[in-house]
């Protein structure tokens with residue numbers, strides 16, 4: 001099999017951090033490349049691709065021969081990581097499964113903006129890796145912004161050190177009211193049955209109990225669930241600390257007919273967040289955002305421990321696919337209070 005010709009390239013508005021470039025971009029130069037050549041190349045470069053994604057936060061593969069959910073599945077599969085299926089996750093987004101590894105990124109309507117977050121950091125079960133691929137780029141808008149969480153934490157510490165210390169000491173608790181059936185009008189409309197993988201209230205309570213949640217049944221067969229205290233800051237194996245949580249998304253975006261941001265998040269001991277500091281964190285995330293402007297066929301590897309992601313609103317048709325993979329070993333520890 002002929003090998004692919006792949007070069008690292010620079011793209012507009014790419015960010016530089018010491019030895020690292022964000023995102024790392026690799027372009028396939030072979031017009032006649034096919035999927036078999038691409039998967040073979042990814043297999044042989046898997047450890048470098050993942051190491052680069054960890055160092056830099058994200059690796060964009062551009063102009064690779066990827067044109068369907070099946071192609072994307074094959075590329076992700078070539079990295080040889082354990083699949084993290086959406087069905088088994090506690091994600092609150094409504095998604096449609098397309099292949100064993102691939103699902104739609106979020107079925108929320110185009111006008112809904114999704115704010116910065118680490119995937120599933122509002123639950124005790126989260127994937128190490130998140131992959132995106134663009135099937136159809138939106139006519140207008142629809143970028144996937146990404147943001148280096150280690151850089152954000154450093155800057156937040158410089159301006160709101162007390163808040164960061166409180167986050168480390170107390171952690172965060174998230175509350176979400178889940179509907180009885182999927183609500184496609186919400187970015188967080190997944191039903192409690194689907195979220196918890198259960199068919200009855202008894203099974204739901206048993207699953208929540210094992211996960212350390214508290215809960216309450218509310219009107220219209222909705223379930224209000226509150227997580228145990230989860231870490232807000234995590235230390236990676238290489239010594240970097242990251243703002244690993246869903247604080248920004250919960251504060252800015254967790255609103256629908258059942259949920260209000262002010263009730264969605266608090267510290268682990270139930271005390272409210274310092275809203276001025278939260279606004280600084282939101283501001284920083286926008287200053288540090290790199291808006292990934294999709295081209296059909298793009299594939300992105302994001303280290304979910306290093307970079308946050310979001311979604312800009314859009315018009316027209318946009319199809320962005322996602323896939324998740326677990327970590328092999330527990331490579332990080334929550335930062336302990338001093």
Ligand SMILES: [Fe+2]
Pocket residue numbers: 117118119120309
């Ligand atoms: Fe996400």
